[in-house]
Amino acid sequence: MALKIFRNARLAVLLVELVYLMGFLVPSAKAIWLTMPSSGTKCVSEEIQTKVVVLADYYVVDDTPDENHNIPTISARVTSPYGNNLYHADNVTHGQFAFTTTESGNYLACFWVDGQVKEGSIFSISLDWRTGISAKDWESVAKKEKIDGVELELIKLEAAVQAIHENLLFLKTREAEMREVSETTNARVAWLSILSLGVCIAVAALQLWHLKRYFQKKKLI
DSSP states (O other): OHHHHHHHHHHHHHHHHHHHHTTSOOOOEEEEEEEEOSSSEEEEEEEEOSSOEEEEEEEEEESSOOTTOOOOOEEEEEEOTTOOEEEEEEEESEEEEEEEOOSOEEEEEEEEEOSOOOTTOOEEEEEEEEEGGGGSOHHHHHHHHTOOTHHHHHHHHHHHHHHHHHHHHHHHHHHHHHHHHHHHHHHHHHHHHHHHHHHHHHHHHHHHHHHHHHHHHTTOO
């Protein structure tokens, strides 16, 4: 009985924390629909911090199939903020990629058409992009830990709160970095202003000294 009351109380606390912190960014799932041009590249990006699991599925949807029902093939590439290739595939109609981030910044996923497509054809790419707790296989967790119902929901809520906490720490770190850059820039601007003022005063003093000598030579003063 006491354990059940403790679990219910813990659930209530977690719910309150989630409602209070819902305004902040939480790693989530995003369903993206890309209309592909016959030539060129379509890219999507997301800013992700380090140590975040990313899982994505994509497939081609041909809106104007030919009589043979041939689906156009595409190429896909995923790169890290520093340009490292995390995934690459050619001549595919569907695929999946997964990785754990090691760099903070914008992760870029690009898609383009392989070969030629018939004139007037229109096709799209459905991209299911999941990060953080949304990329976790909760069914496997439930089977492994032999839990379900309220206990599973508690674990999900705890993971969500942990993700929010990590995002808050990440935002705090970014804010500190930006503040440091701003303070450094302000200090440099201040020193540059003092240096410019000193140069102006030195030039004015030199001009006065030169004019004084000139008038003395001409015996005007």
